[in-house]
Amino acid sequence: MSTWEPVIGLEIHVQLKTRTKMFCRCRVGFGAEENSQTCPVCLGFPGALPVPNRTAIEWVVKLGLALGCEIAERAVFARKNYFYPDLSKGYQISQYDLPSCVNGNMIVSLAEGQHEIGIVRAHLEEDAAKNVHVGGRTGRIGGAEYTLVDYNRGGTPLVEIVTAPDLHSAEEAKRFLQLLRQTIVELGISDAEMEKGTLRVDANVSVRPAGSEVLRTRSEIKNMNSFTHIARGIDAEVARQIEVWESGGEVEQHTYDFDVGSGALTARRTKEEADDYRYFPEPDLAPVEPPAELVDRLRFELPELPAARIARVMKKLDHDRALVLVTGGLDRLWEATVAAGADGVAASNVIANQLVASGARPGAVDPTELAKLVDARERIPRATFAEALGKIGDHGFSAEPYLAMESVSDTSELEPIVDAVIAANSAQVEQYRGGKEGLLGFFVGQVMKETKGRADPRVVNELVRARLAP
Amino acid sequence: MSAVVDTLRLTAEEALALVERGDVSPAELHAAYLDAIGERDAELHAYLRTVEYDGATSIPIALKDVISTKGLETTAGSRILEGYVPVFDATVTSRCRQAGLSVLGKTNTDEFAMGSSTENSAYGPSRNPWDPARVPGGSGGGTAAAVSAGLAPWGLGSDTGGSVKQPSALCGNVGLRPTYGTVSRYGIVAFASSLDQVGPVAKTVRDVALLYRIVSGRDPADSTTVELSEPVELPTSERLDGLRVGVPRQAVALEAIEPGVRAAFHSSLALLGELGAELDECDLPLSFDYGMPCYYLIAPAEASSNLARYDGVRYGRRSDGATYRETVERTRDDGFGDEPKRRIMLGTYALSAGYYDAYYGQAQKVRTLLVREHAAAFERFDVLATPTSPTVAFPLGDKAADPLAMYACDLLTIPSCLAGLPGLSVPCGFSEGLPVGLQLVGPQFGENALFRAGHAVERALELDLVPERLR
Numbered sequence: 031m032s033t034w035e036p037v038i039g040l041e042i043h044v045q046l047k048t049r050t051k052m053f054c055r056c057r058v059g060f061g062a063e064e065n066s067q068t069c070p071v072c073l074g075f076p077g078a079l080p081v082p083n084r085t086a087i088e089w090v091v092k093l094g095l096a097l098g099c100e101i102a103e104r105a106v107f108a109r110k111n112y113f114y115p116d117l118s119k120g121y122q123i124s125q126y127d128l129p130s131c132v133n134g135n136m137i138v139s140l141a142e143g144q145h146e147i148g149i150v151r152a153h154l155e156e157d158a159a160k161n162v163h164v165g166g167r168t169g170r171i172g173g174a175e176y177t178l179v180d181y182n183r184g185g186t187p188l189v190e191i192v193t194a195p196d197l198h199s200a201e202e203a204k205r206f207l208q209l210l211r212q213t214i215v216e217l218g219i220s221d222a223e224m225e226k227g228t229l230r231v232d233a234n235v236s237v238r239p240a241g242s243e244v245l246r247t248r249s250e251i252k253n254m255n256s257f258t259h260i261a262r263g264i265d266a267e268v269a270r271q272i273e274v275w276e277s278g279g280e281v282e283q284h285t286y287d288f289d290v291g292s293g294a295l296t297a298r299r300t301k302e303e304a305d306d307y308r309y310f311p312e313p314d315l316a317p318v319e320p321p322a323e324l325v326d327r328l329r330f331e332l333p334e335l336p337a338a339r340i341a342r343v344m345k346k347l348d349h350d351r352a353l354v355l356v357t358g359g360l361d362r363l364w365e366a367t368v369a370a371g372a373d374g375v376a377a378s379n380v381i382a383n384q385l386v387a388s389g390a391r392p393g394a395v396d397p398t399e400l401a402k403l404v405d406a407r408e409r410i411p412r413a414t415f416a417e418a419l420g421k422i423g424d425h426g427f428s429a430e431p432y433l434a435m436e437s438v439s440d441t442s443e444l445e446p447i448v449d450a451v452i453a454a455n456s457a458q459v460e461q462y463r464g465g466k467e468g469l470l471g472f473f474v475g476q477v478m479k480e481t482k483g484r485a486d487p488r489v490v491n492e493l494v495r496a497r498l499a500p
Numbered sequence: 501m502s503a504v505v506d507t508l509r510l511t512a513e514e515a516l517a518l519v520e521r522g523d524v525s526p527a528e529l530h531a532a533y534l535d536a537i538g539e540r541d542a543e544l545h546a547y548l549r550t551v552e553y554d555g556a557t558s559i560p561i562a563l564k565d566v567i568s569t570k571g572l573e574t575t576a577g578s579r580i581l582e583g584y585v586p587v588f589d590a591t592v593t594s595r596c597r598q599a600g601l602s603v604l605g606k607t608n609t610d611e612f613a614m615g616s617s618t619e620n621s622a623y624g625p626s627r628n629p630w631d632p633a634r635v636p637g638g639s640g641g642g643t644a645a646a647v648s649a650g651l652a653p654w655g656l657g658s659d660t661g662g663s664v665k666q667p668s669a670l671c672g673n674v675g676l677r678p679t680y681g682t683v684s685r686y687g688i689v690a691f692a693s694s695l696d697q698v699g700p701v702a703k704t705v706r707d708v709a710l711l712y713r714i715v716s717g718r719d720p721a722d723s724t725t726v727e728l729s730e731p732v733e734l735p736t737s738e739r740l741d742g743l744r745v746g747v748p749r750q751a752v753a754l755e756a757i758e759p760g761v762r763a764a765f766h767s768s769l770a771l772l773g774e775l776g777a778e779l780d781e782c783d784l785p786l787s788f789d790y791g792m793p794c795y796y797l798i799a800p801a802e803a804s805s806n807l808a809r810y811d812g813v814r815y816g817r818r819s820d821g822a823t824y825r826e827t828v829e830r831t832r833d834d835g836f837g838d839e840p841k842r843r844i845m846l847g848t849y850a851l852s853a854g855y856y857d858a859y860y861g862q863a864q865k866v867r868t869l870l871v872r873e874h875a876a877a878f879e880r881f882d883v884l885a886t887p888t889s890p891t892v893a894f895p896l897g898d899k900a901a902d903p904l905a906m907y908a909c910d911l912l913t914i915p916s917c918l919a920g921l922p923g924l925s926v927p928c929g930f931s932e933g934l935p936v937g938l939q940l941v942g943p944q945f946g947e948n949a950l951f952r953a954g955h956a957v958e959r960a961l962e963l964d965l966v967p968e969r970l971r
């Protein structure tokens with residue numbers, strides 16, 4: 031049995047969070063009453079004309095720059111002609127042979143090193159309206175009793191990103207998507223939430239014998255609504271294809287829907303004829319020619335991107351920790367804290383868990399003080415540590431007073447307190463000695479209370495246990 | 501009605517003066533035209549519907565039925581838009597309203613402006629005021645017939661391959677197809693978007709210039725529009741000294757040009773010379789060899805896409821079927837006439853995978869060559885002159901069964917349309933008692949030169965352009 035290499039390419043649709051739609055002034059947004067965010071343009075009334083949204087054009091350039099793409103000096107909108115009730119004009123306006131962004135890449139950091147994923151293109155288009163097929167079992171238009179169309183979504187700006195078939199595992203695809211999503215979110219151009227449909231992913235999957243350079247027939251998986259489902263869907267399709275090849279069969283080109291509940295792939299009915307979208311340049315729109323100064327400005331304004339930051343953090347941490355820090359916007363604080371002398375893993379744990387839970391704003395934290403706390407976290411009482419983290423975002427915070435409150439572990443100091451607690455709770459002592467050992471925590475808690483949390487709980491534990499021993 | 505105005509002879513400029521001086525009120529003027537319509541339009545069928553006076557402050561205007569009018573049915577001459585009442589005004593409509601013009605009504609057109617005789621209107625043909633047995637031209641035959649018969653002082657049409665210029669020639673009016681991009685297409689029911697252009701039709705060149713001044717200029721709602729490079733000038737000069745006029749050899753050589761049209765054209769060239777213009781021949785070989793086939797690939801291709809939105813779901817007429825698909829199919833089968841169906845099929849074919857490069861793609865390349873060929877000609881000339889139409893108005897039914905013969909009506913107007921250039925048709929004489937038009941084509945934004953030339957010709961000729969039978 032030979033080993034198989036999965037070959038995966040992704041097509042990602044991102045709904046931009048511009049204030050207005052791609053080609054009209056209707057608001058973009060969720061939850062408004064059906065068909066209330068519409069106008070003659072997005073409803074495709076006779077004579078209505080598209081006017082491009084300048085912000086959307088800037089944002090696709092911004093994204094293209096973040097993905098290392100070449101920005102087209104001249105991009106052209108085309109009409110993609112097809113007939114479906116969610117398309118008010120009978121065509122979708124989309125960039126086609128001259129997209130805004132081409133030839134980019136993004137670096138995904140893997141255990142075995144860094145892997146460059148090619149970005150074939152990123153282009154602008156308008157979203158279709160939302161169909162609700164009522165009646166029938168399939169949720170599809172064939173067999174439905176009737177279909178309701180909500181044009182609120184129709185005309186919302188979308189960016190379509192197409193990767194090269196450079197991904198070779200479900201895990202890699204997932205990491206790529208996490209990184210891409212974080213990049214998009216940090217650019218502020220979309221919420222990119224799969225549950226809301228503002229990020230949609232289709233995967234093209236094929237397998238080939240490891241070492242081969244030949245691309246075999248691929249299938250397309252749609253309808254996956256989380257990164258985990260995408261990984262599961264890809265794994266399922268890879269396994270299916272390997273089985274087909276190994277049993278002497280031939281993989282056929284199909285489109286599958288991933289069923290979240292069963293984890294199964296269902297093939298869509300094959301169309302009788304091939305799609306012919308009869309693309310041609312949209313005569314109602316001039317070509318998009320972003321001035322060089324604009325592209326330069328956007329390039330200059332680009333922040334340091336998540337891919338680079340994850341790669342850097344991963345020199346000291348594993349991928350999952352690095353991802354949590356970067357996606358949480360915590361990596362810069364982590365780096366500064368480590369630079370101030372803190373242990374990397376410890377700092378990551380403190381920042382990603384306790385600090386976030388304390389509600390402190392990462393940007394307001396002085397990394398030097400944080401490094402001191404991280405360093406002392408085993409030595410000072412837990413309550414003190416928590417209290418310090420709660421205040422660490424305050425102006426002029428100093429760790430010193432908290433560091434001074436190192437836990438009391440001196441038995442000579444603690445013994446009298448333990449004795450006093452035992453003396454004051456004779457009933458509980460009897461119960462404990464009678465076998466109710468769960469009461470140990472009660473005595474420890476009383477001692478901690480008496481010492482205002484400063485006692486070292488491990489030492490108290492031992493003292494109480496010894497004193498209560500029959 | 502106390503005010504007596506002779507709508508047959510009244511120019512828009514004169515009408516404006518009457519209103520300005522208070523000799524006639526806008527309401528009286530509107531009513532006078534409605535009276536004229538009541539009297540003569542049963543025969544001509546220039547209007548699809550008329551409107552009562554709505555309180556406007558200036559003179560009336562007729563609008564071709566492809567121009568959206570808020571609250572007023574707009575059908576583009578098609579069954580499929582029967583009952584469609586726009587919720588918005590086209591930009592040109594609102595510019596007319598802002599100028600105080602009152603909409604008299606919506607004029608007849610070939611269905612979706614596809615045709616050269618108005619016979620393709622789903623609501624029946626219009627007739628030529630000079631001879632009701634003949635067509636007024638098309639697609640804007642309604643507006644042309646209305647202006648010619650005194651049923652409107654002026655009007656707006658739309659020109660894709662000659663739909664303003666050709667009917668103007670056939671009815672004895674002045675008509676302008678402006679430079680592509682100078683008049684907003686917002687709210688114009690689209691036929692072929694890269695060619696469609698709204699243009700004025702009137703009795704005089706000055707009227708046309710006045711109306712062009714009202715409707716032109718950049719519109720934020722149409723991103724293909726631009727601001728005029730210079731303001732519109734009303735022509736005054738009766739001389740054309742120094743004007744360089746080119747006469748395309750290949751156009752004049754066309755056999756399709758009738759002898760009477762050719763004679764009128766040649767005498768108008770002689771007149772241009774007498775007025776001081778310098779005439780010379782020029783070459784536009786590609787334009788007249790390939791313009792026509794190029795147009796009949798590009799226009800249907802765009803039309804096939806533009807007409808895809810008519811499915812009977814959101815507006816217009818619907819023919820119900822058992823399923824969604826059947827409903828859409830029936831709606832289109834009943835709603836579209838033969839010509840739109842023919843062009844949808846042609847255009848769909850031209851854009852199809854495997855044919856695109858040979859047809860639509862190739863036509864776009866040829867179009868670029870036509871643009872260059874014209875640009876080269878305008879390095880030597882200010883204006884190019886040809887007849888507007890190879891023939892005078894022809895009898896109804898003459899070409900209706902032969903699409904290719906009908907397409908040939910636009911042989912002379914199409915090349916400059918493809919090049920996006922302005923063209924003015926000015927009456928230049930008669931043949932068989934019917935008007936002949938002179939087409940003057942200018943470089944991009946060259947409208948003012950066209951107005952000057954057209955005005956001088958008009959003044960020198962002093963033709964009586966009221967149809968003889970109505971005088």
Ligand SMILES: [Zn+2]
Pocket residue numbers: 051054055056067068069070071072073185
């Ligand atoms: Zn809208």
